[in-house]
Amino acid sequence: MSRPKGFLVLGRTMAVPLSRVSAVTGLALLTLMLAACAATLSLGRLGIPLADLPGALTGGAGGKAAFVLERLRGPRLVVGVGTGAALGLSGALFQTVTRNPLGSPDVIGLAAGAGAGAAAVALLLPGAVPVPFGALAGAVLAIALVYLSTGTGFRNPGRLIVAGIGVSAMAVAFIQYVVYAVERDKATVLTAYVNGSLSARSWEHAATIWIVLLVTAPFAAAIAGRLGLAEMGDETAAMLGAEPGRTRTAAVALSILLSAGAVAVAGPISFIALTAPQIARRLTRGTGPHLMLSALTGALLLVLADLAAQQLPLPVSLPVGIYTLGLGGLYLGYLLIREWKKGTL
Amino acid sequence: MSTTGLGARDVTVSYGGDPVVRDVSLDIPQGELTMIIGPNGCGKSTLIKTLARIMKPERGQVLLHGRDIWSYRGRQAARHVALLPQNPVAPDGITVRGLVRRGRFPHHTLLRQWSPDDDAAIGFALERTGLHDLAEAQAGELSGGQRQRAWIAMVLAQQTDLLLLDEPTTFLDIAHQYDLLELCRELHREGKTIVAVLHDLNQAARFASHLIVMKDGRVVTQGPPSQVLTPDLVAEAFGLACDIVPDPRTATPMVIPHASLAHGVR
Numbered sequence: 001m002s003r004p005k006g007f008l009v010l011g012r013t014m015a016v017p018l019s020r021v022s023a024v025t026g027l028a029l030l031t032l033m034l035a036a037c038a039a040t041l042s043l044g045r046l047g048i049p050l051a052d053l054p055g056a057l058t059g060g061a062g063g064k065a066a067f068v069l070e071r072l073r074g075p076r077l078v079v080g081v082g083t084g085a086a087l088g089l090s091g092a093l094f095q096t097v098t099r100n101p102l103g104s105p106d107v108i109g110l111a112a113g114a115g116a117g118a119a120a121v122a123l124l125l126p127g128a129v130p131v132p133f134g135a136l137a138g139a140v141l142a143i144a145l146v147y148l149s150t151g152t153g154f155r156n157p158g159r160l161i162v163a164g165i166g167v168s169a170m171a172v173a174f175i176q177y178v179v180y181a182v183e184r185d186k187a188t189v190l191t192a193y194v195n196g197s198l199s200a201r202s203w204e205h206a207a208t209i210w211i212v213l214l215v216t217a218p219f220a221a222a223i224a225g226r227l228g229l230a231e232m233g234d235e236t237a238a239m240l241g242a243e244p245g246r247t248r249t250a251a252v253a254l255s256i257l258l259s260a261g262a263v264a265v266a267g268p269i270s271f272i273a274l275t276a277p278q279i280a281r282r283l284t285r286g287t288g289p290h291l292m293l294s295a296l297t298g299a300l301l302l303v304l305a306d307l308a309a310q311q312l313p314l315p316v317s318l319p320v321g322i323y324t325l326g327l328g329g330l331y332l333g334y335l336l337i338r339e340w341k342k343g344t345l
Numbered sequence: 346m347s348t349t350g351l352g353a354r355d356v357t358v359s360y361g362g363d364p365v366v367r368d369v370s371l372d373i374p375q376g377e378l379t380m381i382i383g384p385n386g387c388g389k390s391t392l393i394k395t396l397a398r399i400m401k402p403e404r405g406q407v408l409l410h411g412r413d414i415w416s417y418r419g420r421q422a423a424r425h426v427a428l429l430p431q432n433p434v435a436p437d438g439i440t441v442r443g444l445v446r447r448g449r450f451p452h453h454t455l456l457r458q459w460s461p462d463d464d465a466a467i468g469f470a471l472e473r474t475g476l477h478d479l480a481e482a483q484a485g486e487l488s489g490g491q492r493q494r495a496w497i498a499m500v501l502a503q504q505t506d507l508l509l510l511d512e513p514t515t516f517l518d519i520a521h522q523y524d525l526l527e528l529c530r531e532l533h534r535e536g537k538t539i540v541a542v543l544h545d546l547n548q549a550a551r552f553a554s555h556l557i558v559m560k561d562g563r564v565v566t567q568g569p570p571s572q573v574l575t576p577d578l579v580a581e582a583f584g585l586a587c588d589i590v591p592d593p594r595t596a597t598p599m600v601i602p603h604a605s606l607a608h609g610v611r
Contacts (some may be wrong), residue, residue, distance in 0.1 A: 007458070009459075014456045015456075015459035110506075224455075225458060228447075232436060233433050233434045235430035235431075236420075238398070239428040287443060
């Protein structure tokens, strides 16, 4: 039997597509992310010196290093990696369904809806419902509103984006209303639900996002091939037996779960879901939804943004969501310039 | 006339409103190059999509080897019947080989997305469509005629008994239309059973070995072109008065229109 090129073969029963360029890109992203993680743990006033890091990670830390690793930066980093991966994966799934880079959970109101749900549950009904369920309910409601108001479901990306921006704006307005209606320290509460932040995360947050990620990832991997076929149009996918309707429903459901999980632990962090899949796509120049690489890129982007949030010498420390917002602005600018140069704008 | 095992039984199909295909029963004949013709909106594309398990009939059944085609799993049915849709989309950045490889999906499983027959099937499909030298080219950079051949190669790689084509010549210029029809005829002569929806009466009459004529969602008649195509039929199905003369090159029937009956008849 000849060995197939571009496949990862395990025994006689398993062969999954893995091109050389994807494998190399994946390893490079992983290496960069490990470096960013090490920098996150070791930089700054409270950082654990690089030389002490291996010892601290294997349990040999005591005193200050243990506190930094176990209470301060450790959980924050683990939440950051998980949330970034969840956002990247969520974006890749949704963009493949809508066949449009702007048809992304953060643009079309999924993230803002989840934020509104989380804010409503956490501030209006404290303790009644766990925050992640509030986020999920908000995300589902927002996406249902978008779905219904386009009149054509998710088929027409143009309408989807317009409806999504509307729903997104309403959700943000609702978050502001909830925050101001509740008498609290408005500034910090606002920050948590409008921009998304990774400061002061606990291991509970880490467990939440990683459970969501580990539960959804196998399903995402299982539909990856079918999603790739759906890119050729519904009729082509259907005649190949790829059941495009069911595949789309599954992808949207997984995307909602991932976004809601990310919002529940870190608030609505924008533009990671939008940019990560596009960067992954450009890095490989291949076809397909690039789920794994999008997740890796998302994790790397968020860890880097959070590293900047923690270490940049600014007079006030900003939530990471502001940095990703800036990153997204740059990316949108780049997209506009590229389209303008191509003459399509 | 032996059948391929694909057929329709009292099939009615609609897009939610009035039926587009009404109570159609037919069997696709084995080893023929069947062409379905009829005026716009007669339901010919809907019928071929229903036969390919893309659209679900409202009433009636599409049978594949005696069983309702919807009782098969998607990939299982796709190992018997392939359909090239009217508007397939080539994903960004895909090569011709990558596109053709996608036709192998029905032969894969979730964990085994490769099969030992893949290379042979893809190689044959590329060879047969004359795209061997363009295998590594970007699908987006092909000419219209080459791209349509690449899509044909994809459905050939699927290695089905039956090949269905939904208006395969629509977006091609005239020379490439004949080029594609010649390819269909060659594949038919090599033993492939093909069903194509076609717009052009004379092309259908020239290349088909079996014609199915539709009007208003029903099959008006079917059979070899030389028997089926009569001035009365063309007037009835298309509302066109014409003479039928033998094609000077192929001796197949050729339609010479008088004038449209569209205003006079209705």
